[in-house]
Amino acid sequence: MSNTIYLGYYFKVAPLQPATEILIAELGYAGFESFVETETGVTAYIQKEEWFEGILEDIFVLSNDEFEITYTFDEIEQVNWNSEWEKNFNPIIVDDLCSVRAPFHEKPNTKFDIIIEPKMSFGTGHHETTHMMIQHLLKNDFQGKSVLDMGCGTGVLAILAAMKGAASIDAIDIDNWCYLNSVENAERNNTPHVQVFEGDASLLTGKTYDVIIANINRNILLQDISVYASCLNKNGILYLSGFYNDDIPMIEEECTKNGLVFQSKLERNNWVALQFKN
Numbered sequence: 275m276s277n278t279i280y281l282g283y284y285f286k287v288a289p290l291q292p293a294t295e296i297l298i299a300e301l302g303y304a305g306f307e308s309f310v311e312t313e314t315g316v317t318a319y320i321q322k323e324e325w326f327e328g329i330l331e332d333i334f335v336l337s338n339d340e341f342e343i344t345y346t347f348d349e350i351e352q353v354n355w356n357s358e359w360e361k362n363f364n365p366i367i368v369d370d371l372c373s374v375r376a377p378f379h380e381k382p383n384t385k386f387d388i389i390i391e392p393k394m395s396f397g398t399g400h401h402e403t404t405h406m407m408i409q410h411l412l413k414n415d416f417q418g419k420s421v422l423d424m425g426c427g428t429g430v431l432a433i434l435a436a437m438k439g440a441a442s443i444d445a446i447d448i449d450n451w452c453y454l455n456s457v458e459n460a461e462r463n464n465t466p467h468v469q470v471f472e473g474d475a476s477l478l479t480g481k482t483y484d485v486i487i488a489n490i491n492r493n494i495l496l497q498d499i500s501v502y503a504s505c506l507n508k509n510g511i512l513y514l515s516g517f518y519n520d521d522i523p524m525i526e527e528e529c530t531k532n533g534l535v536f537q538s539k540l541e542r543n544n545w546v547a548l549q550f551k552n
């Protein structure tokens with residue numbers, strides 16, 4: 275286990291969108307590495323050695339008439355975040371078929387048992403979007419299929435596709451931490467044919483897939499749907515999540531423009547996960 279010390283800051287934002295996306299982007303530029311979205315804001319973590327006086331000055335210039343970012347922490351908490359994860363991470367079970375758990379949990383009696391050591395990556399199954407994507411994937415036939423998991427986080431969705439019989443799986447994440455974590459988790463789950471890459475949609479030139487999974491966020495998806503569509507084989511399936519009910523018209527319009535046909539929707543706490551067909 276890593277002994278890196280992280281400082282955790284809690285930011286309250288209103289309204290949540292688009293302030294959250296802008297805040298996370300700015301915190302990323304400032305050197306924060308990991309973000310946990312809550313119902314009212316964002317908890318952000320930075321390595322202790324990266325922190326300096328005045329690091330947050332630019333963040334509060336962001337508040338304007340349309341949204342407000344307030345800074346509500348009253349003490350700097352020093353966290354060994356890996357051990358925090360381990361203490362607080364409970365297994366999840368999706369539709370009695372798939373469990374996502376940490377290595378130290380007991381093995382549940384599910385058809386698919388995914389072991390994830392999340393460290394700083396998103397994708398333990400606790401978030402609504404991961405949960406719904408797992409539900410979608412459980413219903414799909416992956417036997418012999420080629421699959422792309424874009425924005426793989428911990429690699430949880432790529433690993434499930436592999437367990438369901440996919441023949442080849444590319445998992446891509448822009449974040450180095452997620453890349454390393456997905457490599458480790460693919461190995462841990464005996465799914466070595468999950469091939470992990472660090473990068474973004476620019477890696478997709480010349481690639482084709484039967485199934486594309488992308489749980490990222492509205493803006494990245496709107497930017498990259500045309501690339502996904504160009505990589506999707508005829509009759510291929512695209513699963514999209516990482517956005518809210520209100521975002522559906524924009525996402526659907528972009529998909530339709532690229533020849534994709536809406537098939538189904540899952541919804542959880544206002545988050546949605548959509549399925550399209552080529």
Ligand SMILES: C[S@@+](CC[C@H](N)C(=O)[O-])C[C@H]1O[C@@H](n2cnc3c(N)ncnc32)[C@H](O)[C@@H]1O
Pocket residue numbers: 396397398399403404407424425426427428429430431446447448449452473474475489490491494516
């Ligand atoms: C919401 S998490 C999803 C993680 C996992 N797939 C899941 O469903 O739980 C989104 C992931 O997308 C990654 N990401 C953000 N922008 C990206 C981009 N342009 N290309 C690839 N990955 C990106 C983030 O680093 C993050 O790990």
